[in-house]
Amino acid sequence: MMLYATFSKPDKLSVFWRRVATECVNIGISSLMIVMIISLFIGISVTTQVGELLSAPWIPDYTLGYTLRQMSILEFSPTIISLILAGKVGSNIAGEIGTMRVTEQIDALDIMGVNSQNYLILPKIIASMFTLPLLVIYSMVACIYGGYFICELTGLRSTEVYVDGIREYFYDEAFTVYWALLKPVIFGFIIASISAYYGYFTKGGALDVGKSGTKSVVTSSLLILAFDVIISSMMF
Amino acid sequence: MIELKNISKTFAGTQILHDINFTFETGKVNLIIGQSGSGKSVLTKCIVGLHEPDKGGSVLYDDRDFTAMKRRKRKAIRKEIGMLFQHSALFDSLTVEENVGFPLVMFTKMSEEEIADRVNFCLKRVELENKNNLFPSEISGGMQKRVAIARAIAMKPKYLFCDEPNSGLDPKTSIVIDNLIKDITYEYGMTTVVITHDMNSVIEIGDNIMFIFEGKKWWEGDNKSIIRTDNEEINNFVYASEFMKTLKDKLGG
Ligand SMILES: Nc1ncnc2c1ncn2[C@@H]1O[C@H](COP(=O)(O)OP(=O)(O)OP(=O)(O)O)[C@@H](O)[C@H]1O
Ligand SMILES: [Mg+2]
Numbered sequence A: 001m002m003l004y005a006t007f008s009k010p011d012k013l014s015v016f017w018r019r020v021a022t023e024c025v026n027i028g029i030s031s032l033m034i035v036m037i038i039s040l041f042i043g044i045s046v047t048t049q050v051g052e053l054l055s056a057p058w059i060p061d062y063t064l065g066y067t068l069r070q071m072s073i074l075e076f077s078p079t080i081i082s083l084i085l086a087g088k089v090g091s092n093i094a095g096e097i098g099t100m101r102v103t104e105q106i107d108a109l110d111i112m113g114v115n116s117q118n119y120l121i122l123p124k125i126i127a128s129m130f131t132l133p134l135l136v137i138y139s140m141v142a143c144i145y146g147g148y149f150i151c152e153l154t155g156l157r158s159t160e161v162y163v164d165g166i167r168e169y170f171y172d173e174a175f176t177v178y179w180a181l182l183k184p185v186i187f188g189f190i191i192a193s194i195s196a197y198y199g200y201f202t203k204g205g206a207l208d209v210g211k212s213g214t215k216s217v218v219t220s221s222l223l224i225l226a227f228d229v230i231i232s233s234m235m236f
Numbered sequence B: 001m002i003e004l005k006n007i008s009k010t011f012a013g014t015q016i017l018h019d020i021n022f023t024f025e026t027g028k029v030n031l032i033i034g035q036s037g038s039g040k041s042v043l044t045k046c047i048v049g050l051h052e053p054d055k056g057g058s059v060l061y062d063d064r065d066f067t068a069m070k071r072r073k074r075k076a077i078r079k080e081i082g083m084l085f086q087h088s089a090l091f092d093s094l095t096v097e098e099n100v101g102f103p104l105v106m107f108t109k110m111s112e113e114e115i116a117d118r119v120n121f122c123l124k125r126v127e128l129e130n131k132n133n134l135f136p137s138e139i140s141g142g143m144q145k146r147v148a149i150a151r152a153i154a155m156k157p158k159y160l161f162c163d164e165p166n167s168g169l170d171p172k173t174s175i176v177i178d179n180l181i182k183d184i185t186y187e188y189g190m191t192t193v194v195i196t197h198d199m200n201s202v203i204e205i206g207d208n209i210m211f212i213f214e215g216k217k218w219w220e221g222d223n224k225s226i227i228r229t230d231n232e233e234i235n236n237f238v239y240a241s242e243f244m245k246t247l248k249d250k251l252g253g
Helices: A001-006 A013-053 A065-102 A105-112 A116-154 A159-166 A175-200 A206-235 B041-047 B073-077 B096-107 B114-127 B142-153 B171-188 B199-205 B222-229 B230-239 B242-251
Strands: B001-009 B014-024 B029-033 B058-063 B082-084 B159-162 B191-196 B208-213 B216-221
Touching: A001 A116, A013 A065, A013 A116, A013 B159, A013 B208, A065 A105, A065 A116, A065 A159, A065 A175, A065 A206, A105 A116, A105 B082, A105 B096, A116 A159, A116 A175, A159 B159, A175 A206, B001 B041, B014 B041, B014 B208, B029 B041, B029 B171, B029 B199, B041 B159, B041 B191, B096 B114, B096 B142, B114 B142, B142 B159, B142 B171, B159 B171, B159 B199, B171 B191, B171 B199, B191 B199, B208 B222, B208 B230, B216 B222, B222 B230
Parallel strands: B029 B191, B029 B208, B082 B159, B159 B191
Antiparallel strands: B001 B014, B001 B058, B208 B216
């Protein structure tokens, strides 16, 4: 029932696309900074630690770059970043829609004859499905650059060897990137729809808005992890 | 004219409203009054379709049976309804101007200039100018109410609902808002329904009053007859404060 109303044709398309664009900017720009910082530092610390571990003479030097790339593409950027965004974006969406519910703004939309689910929820779902993969690409780049940066700074490996490692087997394994970008599309859907759902059906007052936020973060995180396992097992 | 026929409402086994029949008249300020928790808001939500009344009840907007309608047909009537919510319910993310213009943008093919004209006209009507680009959080509660009224009348509605228009306002601002509602009603010949438990409003603007007690329609009449009625529950409600009681005694009943 909720899905039907949410995915019906928007009341006015021009207004609808403007809202999608605004939501993209909201979700994308406001999260870009935190995504970049986290990814950069993860890249740095993982490279440092793994670099020490992989220093045995029989391990080829390029393994470090290779490991970092696989870690970032396979798991860190698509999944961990999505989990972080589930916290940030999810609580934001649940809070915004929940507040609109308890302050009767959603009733006001309904009275006017606006399909409130469609008007409020669909742009957020589309925007987050579109924006999350972009953020994940930024995260991959930042993470790998973090490794490069620390190699250059400390001479853990020469940067040439590191970059070689990043490029190793890339053509054979390019499909991992497609999967890595498919995941955030699905996770984006999960985050936006779950938190919008909890927000939309908030009952009561300000306190309940907070509870909806918490519930949506917990539920969407768990669902992300579950889908991560499913997708990863389909991948190989 | 809005007619209520046999409106009952039950939530999970508890009956809140009991078989209410009433007619809200065109060109008049119709009031729904009653104590907190008597079911005023639930009744209003049944009338505008935010709740469905129990089977057997119906709401007629100028002889059109709203309750029996499908979603699509209801939408046509919804466009004739303006509503002022208890806490204004302005959209936080939009400016004053965008709030008032919102229904116009969504439902009309008006050009940007036409919309701007209409918005300015409505804001002028509620005596709120030069606030166009502020956000709801940046204006006072009384101003928010005015913006909400402007938004409610933007589409030239035939029916106007106001849920406690003066809750949270000082007495003077309350009177200003009440008069605004009254004037607009007469000016545009709307069917206005105001929910209130403010006795000042009852006396000032009550053309046609329904008193609800424990979910039942207990009494109906106008602001002249309500002062004189000897109905006990009404008197308990109207003369709840010592001040009003002394006033009544001074006036000799
Ligand atoms: N969605 C709901 N589910 C169950 N019970 C409800 C619901 N909405 C309202 N009620 C109950 O209906 C009764 C009447 O509530 P209502 O909000 O209509 O009162 P009111 O007359 O508007 O009071 P107030 O003047 O305080 O706004 C209350 O006992 C309330 O608990
Ligand atoms: Mg109420």
